[in-house]
Amino acid sequence: METIDAAQAVIREPAATDAERWDEFIVAEQAAVYRGVVPDDFAERQRAQRDRAARTAAFAHPSTTVRLIAEIDGELVGAVEACDAPAAWERSLGLADDAPADRELGRLYVSERARGTGLAAKLMDAALGADDAYLWIIDGNERAKRFYARRGFVDYGESVAAGPSWGGVSMRRMVRRAGDAAQSN
Template sequence: MILRPPTSADAPAWFDFLVSQQAIAYTGIVPDDFADRQGGQRDDFLAELEGKFAEPGTARRIVAEVDGAIVGLASIVDGPASWEVALGYVPSPAPRELARLYVSPTFHGTGLADELLAEIDRGEDLYLWLIDGNERAHRFYQRRGFVDCDEAFRAGPDWGNVSMHRMRRVAA
């Protein structure tokens, strides 16, 4: 297994892996056509991802790959995101957001999620948005010191208007 920062050339594989893993993680929570809805936005997201990977700024991203295929990914970015600001979810509960952490089910229980997180986490205060009903992820983050915040949000129609809430971890 190789852990490395993504490059611009990884944008298509990153997007495809992310959407497929979200569809798996949120089965029964998001609409059945979730992956198709997200896939319809692929071209728009690819250009954005290519730019972000080429010029990461303060963001930290990592991919895990086996035989050239992504099997896990993670990212920490500055918060709040523009959509959070636009909707009034400010100030954010921490200056940095754990925006992505997905691992192929083949690697669940192997420690890969912890390894990915360790590669990008600098021990600072973090927050994340958790899709309600994703109990596996909820337990994972609780074991790593994240606590539930009172803020709740309903995602848009592409996500089936699912409920989500923030979690926060205060650095030790």
Template sequence: MVAPVISAPEPADAEAWFDFIVAQQAETYAGIVPDDFVARQSVYRQEWVPGLAASFAAPGSAWRVVAKLDGAIVGAASVVDGPQDWEIGAGLVPAPAGRELERLYVAPEWHGRGLGAQLLELVDDGRDLYLWLIDGNERARAFYRRRGFVDLPESLRTSESWGGVAMHRMVRRAPVA
């Protein structure tokens, strides 16, 4: 099979990025999030796509990569500065690290083929890094644990658009030189 082409996302990728992320979240968390998850997330599309396009045009401190095969997205990853505004608003400060792995999704046909690890490597600058993990996503938990992430002893409920499911943070400390 031909390998996907990996690059920084372009502003024109914003709609496909949003659609890919929501579709992968729905598939990854099937049976955990509500059955109408895609509809709940789709209400944000018109609001978020322009912001994504702008961030793809001028990424600032965010690191994002997209993997495409025949023009279709098959993987996406992003790291942003933390804490994010929603974390601050929820009182989840200080963040356990200054950078957050905001997204890492790979189409199911690419699971177990190294694409997720490759995308993570491209957005990870080696500094301390944290992420939020939906409880019950054991495949992702195992993936991150193999890469040095540890579970933090906390639990938080997602917003209603996610169905109020439980999640927690994981953190990976950079090696001390």
């Protein structure tokens, strides 16, 4: 598969009309990245719980959540989302009292053609800057773990089960302190 030139990517905030494309891109990339780790019907489970109306409304109204997409010639090749922490799903699991930073990198996905091109780092930097942040990573995603470690994220020392649509696979939190990120780049 031919890789893209990350320098050609146009990074922008998604419009309300991008909501369905965003959802489909995220689901497809999650299913590809976690194939063999999550249940075989993972993509169907994710699609079933997506609320397109809520996503469209979220894209239409400004908030403190940063969402960006990367496109090349109209093709969606990357997406990132960073939000105030803790997220609602973390509160529902009782993880809200232990949020190690005020910002969470909730999603960062690039297409297979964009992996290794620098686009993921560009998206993450645009969404987070050098602020303190944390993220959740599915255990076994070593490529992502190496990527985040190169950008100053370290294991936070906990492991919890992901929700039912993820098949209860284990995930862990990684955290980055602003000073650590500057030293690692």
